[in-house]
Amino acid sequence: MSAATTRSRTPDRLCAEAVDLARGAAEEAAAPGVVGEHVGLVSEGDRVVTHFFECMELGYRGWRWAVTVARASRAKIVTVDEAVLLPGPDAVLAPEWVPWSERLRPGDMGPGDLLPTDAEDLRLEPGFSGEDEPAPSSVVSQEVADLVEAEDADVTAGPPARLPVVPSRGSIAAVADELGMRRARVLSRYGLHSAADRWEEAFGAKTPMAQSAPAACVSCGFLVPVGGSLGQAFGVCANEFSPADGRLVSLAYGCGGHSEAAVMPRAPQPAPPVIDETRVDPFPLRPAPDSGSVPATTDEATEELGHS
Secondary structure (H helix, E strand, C coil), X not given: XXXXXXXXXXXXXXXXXXXXXXXXXXXXXXXXXXXXXXXXXXXXXXCEEEEEEEECCCCCXXXXXXXXEECCCCCCCCEEEEEEEEECCCCCCCCCCCCHHHHCCCCCCCCCCCCCCCCCCCCEEECCCCCXXXXXXXXXXXXXXXXXXXXXXXXXCCCHHHCCCCCCCCXXXXXXXXXXXXXXXXXXXXXXXXXXXXXXXXXXXXXXXHHCCCCCHHHCCCEEECCCHHXXXXXXXXXXXXXXXXXEEECCCCCCCCCCCCCCCCCCCCCCCCCCCCCCCCCCCCXXXXXXXCCCCCCHHHHHHCCC
16 A cells, blocks of 8 residues: 555645635636635645635526636645536536437427438348349349440449349249348337337227227227238228227227218117007997896887987
8 A cells, every 4th residue: 555545635735825826726717706605624635725715696406616726845835737617416416418319209200301311220120122132223233234334334333222223033032022031120029019008008908088988999990901911900981970990900909980980870679669559449338238137128118208
């Protein structure tokens, strides 16, 4: 252990008394009236002391001017080492810096914005390139070279979009082109699953809209199927009145705009009434003459008087 490390950390007396010297250095670095009261000091080493002064600058609450003074061995003259503005224990600080790639959120991109993709992005993987050969649209690819030789043309540098090459029918490149894999990078399994999780969370079976829907999207006429493995679980909604119009929705999702929800069922036929209150039954005031067991006789004397 060296002798320097065993020395006392007690502040040097002359350096600790050089408060006015430290204040003058702080005012020279800042401005008069900005440097406040002396709030303490700390020993930085042998004959090295840092004085702290309150900062009165607006917007720097809790910050302190730190002026470090020192003197040489066996010298009585104290000199200024540096003066800086440092945050104190209760200073207002800016939040911790976060890279832009971690701050970016869906919907932040606007017209004209470019979003660079990391070369090691886990959501992407290399596409089909013909066993590590250059892309067919590249100016150094064999297919382009054969085409140039057949057409007796000159190859000029240009973007790949201006040098289209159609692979021969039935070749591996043609099949890869039909599957959408003839690109520099394609969606990886991780990228596919992460996208499916986002779509399922936004328009899936567990959403409140789907819970109250009359039926699922799998039976809706407004569902547009999609190709590939995503077609097994998702489709595109084409109902302009649906909250998911133009969005990828889960086949288990649903809303009130289901195509079959508007088909009104037939009105139920009421059961025939037990008592028909619309029909009038005749009720005679007198019994019929032939309703009794004794035949009726006619009394001509009473008939003339109007009696029965």
